Amino acid sequence: MEPPRQKRFARLILGGFAALCVVWLARLDYAQKISTDVLDLIPSAEQSPEAGIVRSLAGDAQAKVMLFALRDPRAPDVAPTEAARAFASILAADLTFAEAVPMGDDAAQNAMAREVFQRRFKLLFPSWLTARRNEYAKPGMLDESGWTASVAEQAAKNLEAFLAKPEAVAMQELVTADPLLLVPGLIERVGGLSAPSGAAGGHALVWGRIKASPLAEEGQKPVFAAIDRALAQVREKHPGVELQWSGVNRFAAASRARIEAELGLLNTISIVAVLGVGCLFIRRLWKILHLLPVILISLLGAWTAATLVFDRIHVLVFVIGSLLSGVAIDYGFYIYMQPALRPDEPYAEKLRRLLKPLLASCLTTVIGFSLLLFSDLPLLREVGLFVGAGLLCALGAAMLYFAQLERPFLETREFGTREHRPLPRGFVTLLFTGVLAIALIGPWRLLWRDDVRQLEIPSPELHANEEALRQLFGDNPDRRIFLVLGATIAEARENFDRIFVLPEKLNERPPAASLAFLFPTEAEWKMLPQWLGELAGFEAQFRAALVRHGFDPESFADFFSAWREFQAHPPRDDYESLYRDLGRQLTGPLALLYRTERPSPWFLVSADRATTAKFTSSRTLIAVDQLESLNSLFTRYRWSALKLSLIGLALVIGSVFAIYRGRGAIRIALIPAGACFFVFGIFGLLGHTLNLFHLLGAFLGVCLSHNYAIFSADTAEARKNPPTSIRLSALSTAASFGVLGFSRIPVIHALGMTVALIVVTALLVVEIEPFTRRRPAS
Secondary structure (H helix, E strand, O other): OOOHHHHHHHHHHHHHHHHHHHHHHHHHOOHHHHEEOOHHOOOOOOOOHHHHHHHHHOHHHHHHHEEEEEEEOOOOOOOOOHHHHHHHHHHHHHOOOOEHHHHHOOOHHHHHHHHHOOOHHOHHHHHHHHHHHHHEEEEOOOHHHHHHHHHHHHHHHHHEEEEEEHHHHHHHHHHHHHOOOHHHHHHHHHHHHHOOEEEEEEEEEEEEEOOOOOHHHHHHHHHHHHHHHHHHHHHHOOOOOEOOOOOOHHHHHHHHHHHHHHHHHHHHHHHHHHHHHHHHHHHHHHHHHHHHHHHHHHHHHHHHHHHHHHOOOOOHHHHHHHHHHHHHHHHHHHHHHHOOOOOOOOHHHHHHHHHHHHHHHHHHHHHHHHHHHHHHHHHHHHHHHHHHHHHHHHHHHHHHHHHHHOOOOEEOOOOOOOOOOOOOOOHHHHHHHHHHHHHHHHOOOOOOOOOHHHHOOOOOOHHHHHHHHHHHOOOOOOEEEEEEEOOHHHHHHHHHHHHHHHHHHHHHHEEEEEEHHOOOHHHHHHHHHHHHHHHOHHHHHHHHHHHHHOOHHHHHHHHHHHHHHHHHOOOOOOOOOOHHHHHHOHHHHHHHOOOOOOOOOOOEEEOOOOOOOOOOOOOOOEOOOOHHHHHHHHHHHHHHHHHHHHHHHHHHHHHHHHHOOOOHHHHHHHHHHHHHHHHHHHHHHHEEEEEEEHHHHHHHHHHHHHHHHHHHHHHHHHHOOHHHHHHHHHHHHHHHHHHHHHOHHHHHHHHHHHHHHHHHHHHHHHHHHHHHOOOOOO
């Protein structure tokens, strides 16, 4: 192909590819496409109960809750309740909020109490009756002849004992309509779930729930604007009122803003560092701009491929992928900095000469990263595709871009001599022994810990604000929150009884409060019509028992009237209708006490922390505050990623031996592996704790070092300095990844530090290796 035609062909392909990528990326909705949610790093098909319930909570109303506390510094001991009511009413009227209620407003609780009282026989009587049957049943046999009389007598005794308590004074009117103490018994059991009062420490409290997901753009800026507007309106009548507030959306917005700011800062520093390295080696620095199109096209291709394949991508993929330039630039350096063998050597001939190491470097690295596509962890699959696609685009772009330059050669400065005197044999032996000892011993001392909190940018001020608000809203450090799960709400209710209520576990049962006490089990509900038939004589026997205990049965006329109606028309609704009917009446915090939607219905349980310390997460019981469960998931994924990485590296090494032969292939395989084991050995000896992202950084560092080993193969055989392109590429990569070591995001810090150390170690091996070779005998 003639040079003019060659240039037009290269420009056409590059321009067309870039245009297609830009058109595709320009039409994307990035607010929906890119996620900052930690849970998007967990597979949607993850079957573990921990991940499933956390996912359901994140997508449910729980994640949409916002907490507000208003105070007036001019009267610090007096809660500004009027301002809080006005603030709640303004938010409730805003389109971004589903509801907003001032705490201390008893309307919702009173509405629920009325609903429970009206449905007390349906909801509470079946479990009450089961408890009475368990008290009087003998193992395997029930004496039906004295059953109703026994129940009536015990009910009258319990009523007499209850009325002797001081708290019964406030329930005198309730007891006349409920002498079986169905509702008072429930109040005693769910007391730990009571909503906080409307004021705490001079703060007036407001509970709110937004409509949109807190992780979406519409659940953040529009909501924050609504809060600002509401506060401004409140201050018109209550000047000086201060607002303290928190919500998942505030953390998500802060995380996104910090990631964007940090990315901008780190990328700027990275560019400065790379330019600084370039100044050392390149005579005419402006010529390095010819490498920018290669990097941009590789990133364009990677972004396009990732967004085409995946519906939603975590922002960490782009944080890691933005460093693809450190890998993509290798191919440009190697082509651009190779001098022609003769002045009239055509570019195509030069490219054919370089094609073997270029293809070996790129394709073997892509093979390694393609193994990550089989990972269970979405982040690793996305990174594998992003980097693999970007490398292929980088190689193609480098080959085509330099084809349309008149003289594709970047002049560099040379450091050191081309020939080397070998180092003393004793020194080489000592050096080799020390490095080998570190590489073999250190990794066995490694400490691994995967902590899900390392995936977030630390926000100590937001966490302190959240903790202060939670305390105002009544969070009790002596109590622990659990979720009892089931495949259906009926199974969740049975699991609650199995864990907290069954008689054989009474001695171990922790003090627990849950709305599960309000509902019968499905078995009790189905048996209710039969049991009511067995209680045909209960009214007469209960009247007689009341007389014996000094009560006037006529004082309970409302109860007997409701009892006769209930016995004449026993309920025949389906079991789940109990939850649906009551759920329609629950608003505010009360609506978050149970969930009926599948796949993971649950009941919230508040229990004493000391007596539930032995409880661990299982398929039926989840401790909401237990992060160890999610941490164990990431540990499992780390081992899965390690297996894939080892398989990928085995394929890389195998492909090297298929392309190269003899000592050259062994050298290419040993340099990256040795650098990785040496760095991990240093981590182990220093007691540095590693996680999944150190492993990912090691994989990336090995692939990069693999490039340097390949590109320096020819010069190593000739006992010469490695090509300047390798030095420049390695130091540029080390600089760009080394900058990440200063990141405030723990996982990015781990990734950058690991890659930089492995790359520098590999470069030192490549540089020192010629000094360790003995001169051939003359």
